[in-house]
Amino acid sequence: MRCPTRRTARLLLRAPEADDVDPLFAIQGDPSAMRFTYCAPSRAATAAFVESYAARFALDGFAPWTAVLVAEDRVVGWGGLNRDPTDPSWGVEVTYFVHPSYWGRGLATELVEEALALAFAEFRLPEVHAFARPENRPSIRVLEKAGFVRVRFVEALERDELRVDARGWRGAGVASRET
Numbered sequence: 121m122r123c124p125t126r127r128t129a130r131l132l133l134r135a136p137e138a139d140d141v142d143p144l145f146a147i148q149g150d151p152s153a154m155r156f157t158y159c160a161p162s163r164a165a166t167a168a169f170v171e172s173y174a175a176r177f178a179l180d181g182f183a184p185w186t187a188v189l190v191a192e193d194r195v196v197g198w199g200g201l202n203r204d205p206t207d208p209s210w211g212v213e214v215t216y217f218v219h220p221s222y223w224g225r226g227l228a229t230e231l232v233e234e235a236l237a238l239a240f241a242e243f244r245l246p247e248v249h250a251f252a253r254p255e256n257r258p259s260i261r262v263l264e265k266a267g268f269v270r271v272r273f274v275e276a277l278e279r280d281e282l283r284v285d286a287r288g289w290r291g292a293g294v295a296s297r298e299t
Contacts, residue, residue, distance in 0.1 A: 126185070128230040133185035133200065136174055140186045141167045143195035146219070153220045156256040170198065172205040182238060184215065187231055189222070196222045201235040201248070212239065213249045228262045236266055240286040251279040
């Protein structure tokens with residue numbers, strides 16, 4: 121069983137494939153693009169990272185997608201609903217990264233909204249968390265647009281914890297399509 125494929129207005133969100141490692145490493149290995157989060161030191165590290173998250177699908181029924189910009193048939197990012205494979209006790213989270221040349225175009229917002237549609241409309245989860253460094257204002261803005269609110273600063277992670285529940289989710293009208 122694989123993570124279901126979804127479509128948003130501009131993205132195809134699908135299970136990661138072996139051919140995705142190079143374009144994902146081009147993002148995740150870029151210290152500037154990943155300055156607020158994990159920067160992969162090698163292609164192998166990106167492969168291991170993606171595989172570790174994908175392996176959670178068997179346990180949780182969901183895992184992050186590879187984000188493909190349909191108009192260009194290009195991998196532009198990765199993310200979605202997940203539990204951190206290194207510390208699942210944080211609960212269900214949404215996470216993402218997008219290629220810098222596509223920043224500011226609303227693609228992260230589409231990905232987050234689709235992940236929340238999955239969380240609330242299909243899995244009926246009570247809440248979803250996200251973690252962002254306070255200085256990462258663009259990412260925090262993406263999360264706030266979806267209805268996330270800041271809960272606290274988590275010293276151990278050096279990040280703000282944000283949370284949204286079904287009532288606070290601003291994308292309740294999002295029409296997701298499984299393909």
